[in-house]
Amino acid sequence: MSDIGYYAEKAMRAAGGYGQSEVYVSEAVINTVYIDDSKISNIETKLDSGMMIRIADGGRQGKASVTLSGETSVQECMAMAESVLRYSPESTEFKGYAQPGQARIVLPDVWDKRVEDITPEDLREMAKMLIDSCPVSIPRAQIRVSTNDCRVINGNGVDCSHRSTLVYGHFTSMTTKDHPGEGMETFHGTHLDIDLPAIGESLARQANNAAASHEFKGSEKLSMILPPGQLGDMMNSSVVAAVNGENVKYGRSLWKDSLGQQVASEQLTIVDDPTVAAPLSCVFDDEGTPTERRVVVEGGVLRSFLRDSFCGDSTGNGMRRSSVEAQGAYERTPVIKALNVTAKPGIYTPEQIIEQTDNGIYVERFAWPEADEMTGRFGLNVRCGYIIRKGEIVDTVNNALLMGNMLDAVRNIELVGNDPREMGVVTVPTMSFSGTELVGN
């Protein structure tokens, strides 16, 4: 393993002569077990370390990144950054790198020693536990555990380090009858508290239910009920995109002029909360700006945007790290990311939400849950959904398109569940929304 502190300081000495300078160094150890066809197919161990140097002379910037492969890496990176700087046009938008600030929160527990100490045997055991607990086939799954160390130093006086562990799992299941059904589960976290038997059970339940589904025919307007596994990405691609400071700055957010206005149902309160352990929770962001607990939407009223140093008045959301993958953080220029967006849970169990829905669909699984980042529109293939009539599930369907707009949907929230679940950088409960349309063959 390399010494990121040594490389960071060596690079900063080289870059320090410029008006603005910043060095980011990261190092990760990543262990993954892959399951194919209910058997362990592959175990891999990765060591990954690298740095990015950013230098600026007035409005001109030079930026370069390299993997740390030895003593010459710093010179190589610096030479590339200086070469870029020589050619760089003047920018009128560049305001400088992050300013130092005092920590505003206490780092939650984001380090699990068990991840640091994991062995191939441990990974095999985990994989076996999952395989043994899932009575249907697991065509494809992976459990990836990583340690991540990073440090950012800049010429303004910023000098911050961060250490965390990352546990990520992606699991699929399949029945093997003539009309196979599929299931999918994910796990996002910082600790090895992954409940593999529960995941195995869920995978089997989903696959068996999907196998019993049939193609939806016709079209109708109905309510949509989304569990956390589907709603998390839908929220991230619509609401979180709408409060992204860069989208606001360039006019790409429909909420750009809506601060202080009602943009959603009173039932929606969203907080970006790095004080709770989550994959991106940290005291300083990846530019060195202090993070804090930030109310984004309160009772449906838009309270704040998320910003990095490029957008100015940074809220500590300039991130290079990913919530699922520790490899290559040093390669990425900071972009605005939610650290741990959390929607306030309600009082209803998912079963109660179904009971109170007159005409709707509970979406077990989309092909891929995603809304358009700019407009909020979506038209998504339902792989498995339950049709609800007068509070009861009456049918299980597949191969239909569910259409709507998430930025409209959050204005039309019907009920909010009491079952929040962390899905990467978004923690949400089950919610139901009116005003969507289902179209089939």
Place this chain on the structure above:
Amino acid sequence: MQAVLMKAEQAQDVLQKAVDRMQDLGAEFSDARSQTVRVTGVSSMNGDIRQLVQKSTGGVCLRAWAGGRWGYGTATSFDRDAVVRAAEQAVRNASGERKSDLQLEPATVREHRKADVRIHPDSVDLSEKIAAAQDLDRAQAIDDRIINRVGSYSEEVKTNSLVNSAGSDLSWEEVRTLCRAMSVAADGQRMERYYDGPDSTLGYEVVRDTDLEELGRVTAKEAIETLKADRAPSGNLTVISDPMVSGLLAHEAMGHASEGDEITKKRSFLTGAVGRKVASDIITMYDNGTVHGAHGSVPFDDEGTPSSCTTIIDHGVYRGYMHSLETASQLGTKPTGNGRAENYGKRVWVRMTNTYFGPGEWGRDEIIADTKDGILCDKMVNGMEDPVGGCFEAKCLRGFLIRNGEIVKPLQSFTLTGRSVDILSSADALSKEVILDGGMCGKGIEDWVRVSSGGPYMRARMIVGGGQ
């Protein structure tokens, strides 16, 4: 730069040592692959440089095959000791209870190949690349309703070396150059976007051969035009997919389901389908990693197998699968050069290259004139495969409504879905023109590799749903 070149030259010797070590420790087969990747990226947004970066990354991937499973070790250092340590870790990772007695059968290949480009990006001054992105940005400033313009240029020069225990000794270079215009138009609360631009495994000639002024101006004009678009109708409709959406169908509907690992796991609806009719007679489909200049072309895959052309559908009849070393051995056939990895730090598995439908006999306008009621697609957003269920999802950027053989109005983004075999069996008209479009393909949720997909304009029946 010098350090990177030195790394590549020294790599072969270090890789051989690592392979020897893995074999000594009991690997039944092993390979060692080093990779250096140099990237230059420029983007100009609303007249200001938003991104200007150079990257040089690299590492070594060691794979050991033992007892029917792989063990991987990866290092970012090219130092011999570090690489050998990673090789030892790879063998440890492959150990454990024997999964199978499967033997891999790699061909022995010894070849060293440079990229076949006219103007290597290394020979072009960075100032010209910056100017290209700025020109592309400026050319979009045609109307106040264009609120966001992006002109971007990027190049990637990848140098790979591979040594394996079957005696292969390879090195090859891959060059990819692309530029792109992206415009966002707004009118009150209405916002739409449009994009265009070439991609390739060619050199800087791609940029010099492109009329950047025209590309930027037309992109902006189309974004403004889309502000007038209506919501697409919904239901089971006649759809004319453009080459990009046809490519998405080829890739998502049939391509993923034809990857050998999905077949060996029986996760694909095409398992056992060879010889079966799966499409109308006019449909022929290929995965072809040898198309000169196409974004997904590779001289060798990441296991050192030479790239090839696989016929997947021949006049409506399903013909075969794409393979890595492992899936080819499992099914008793030859690898097809589709064992690919995102980079040195990611796993190798069966991936597509350039996947496309062959041409038909119609002109584009003839298909439109022959369509009473339908939708013409214009550009794709993204798609999702469904190898188990035999369906797919394709999001289109926009389209046009056709009535009585004429385009009557533009349509907002919409989504296509349906059962792949039903859609391809309903195809009744293909254009003579075939275009490939480059992009990135993930498998499951990650492992992004560069591919292209394409085809002709194709008329078929599909389920259409427009967002609100």
